Amino acid sequence: MYNTKNKRQLIDIFEQNKNLSFTAIELIQQLEEKMNRATIYRQLNTLEKNAVIRKNFNDTTKVYEYQYSDNCNEHFHLKCTKCGKIFHLQCSLANEFANHIYDHHGFKVNYYSSTILGVCKECSK
Amino acid sequence: MYNTKNKRQLIDIFEQNKNLSFTAIELIQQLEEKMNRATIYRQLNTLEKNAVIRKNFNDTTKVYEYQYSDNCNEHFHLKCTKCGKIFHLQCSLANEFANHIYDHHGFKVNYYSSTILGVCKECSK
DNA sequence: TTGCGTGCAAAGGTTTTGCATGGCA
DNA sequence: TGCCATGCAAAACCTTTGCACGCAA
Numbered sequence: 001m002y003n004t005k006n007k008r009q010l011i012d013i014f015e016q017n018k019n020l021s022f023t024a025i026e027l028i029q030q031l032e033e034k035m036n037r038a039t040i041y042r043q044l045n046t047l048e049k050n051a052v053i054r055k056n057f058n059d060t061t062k063v064y065e066y067q068y069s070d071n072c073n074e075h076f077h078l079k080c081t082k083c084g085k086i087f088h089l090q091c092s093l094a095n096e097f098a099n100h101i102y103d104h105h106g107f108k109v110n111y112y113s114s115t116i117l118g119v120c121k122e123c124s125k
Numbered sequence: 126m127y128n129t130k131n132k133r134q135l136i137d138i139f140e141q142n143k144n145l146s147f148t149a150i151e152l153i154q155q156l157e158e159k160m161n162r163a164t165i166y167r168q169l170n171t172l173e174k175n176a177v178i179r180k181n182f183n184d185t186t187k188v189y190e191y192q193y194s195d196n197c198n199e200h201f202h203l204k205c206t207k208c209g210k211i212f213h214l215q216c217s218l219a220n221e222f223a224n225h226i227y228d229h230h231g232f233k234v235n236y237y238s239s240t241i242l243g244v245c246k247e248c249s250k
Numbered sequence: 251t252t253g254c255g256t257g258c259a260a261a262g263g264t265t266t267t268g269c270a271t272g273g274c275a
Numbered sequence: 276t277g278c279c280a281t282g283c284a285a286a287a288c289c290t291t292t293g294c295a296c297g298c299a300a
Binding site: 127128129130149150153162163166167 | 263264265266267272273274
């Protein structure tokens with residue numbers, strides 16, 4: 001994985017917006033004069049393969065999010081449908097809940113790809 | 126909303142597969158000799174507007190699911206990423222969990238659009 | 251120097267739209 | 276009869292691919 005200018009430009013956007021997610025189209029619009037759209041799609045795929053970002057879903061479309069360094073396999077994610085922000089839920093009750101689902105309902109939760117949607121504190125004011 | 130042959134054919138598929146979800150493409154393939162793809166897209170939009178089905182997301186793509194009559198606004202949904210089946214989680218601990226998220230983290234959960242992904246009992250055998 | 255990254259243009263795939271016709275209530 | 280639903284074809288839109296060239300290591 002070469003460290004190219006294009007790659008850095010893309011990662012910059014994710015790093016500067018750590019709690020937001022972007023559709024491919026949004027990134028293309030933001031970068032269209034700086035790099036080709038084919039390159040953007042190829043970089044997104046590469047970054048996803050290397051776990052720098054991850055694919056997720058908004059209400060209606062595929063989005064890409066920055067892959068945080070802390071362990072996303074071990075906690076739920078809350079996403080606010082109003083402002084789009086993502087919250088990493090560090091909460092022992094959440095883990096108890098997931099264990100309960102496994103013990104009593106036989107269902108093994110995949111934290112990484114499960115996103116709980118709703119409205120955050122700020123936005124419900 | 127007229128009760129046409131096309132509409133019935135589509136609803137039949139959802140009713141006969143109550144716990145599965147389908148991409149538009151899967152429905153098109155299944156119905157391509159019976160109705161036009163434009164009609165399928167138009168019907169899917171209409172059915173969604175009328176809350177007969179709902180949009181959701183699989184690992185990678187948009188899917189449509191049958192809208193059950195019981196109250197989906199009041200419980201989480203578990204979706205198995207192997208077999209695709211959806212389970213309606215009737216569980217008091219789940220509600221406690223959601224209340225906790227609200228009380229202690231200020232986040233109001235939207236059950237309807239939150240799908241917890243993982244692997245079901247059958248598929249983990 | 252090697253091989254990945256990039257731009258361009260074209261192709262591929264999915265979804266939407268315009269328009270004339272058909273069918274339900 | 277009035278209006279929604281449909282089929283067809285074209286358009287619009289998003290994403291991927293082939294190829295030749297550029298650039299990082």
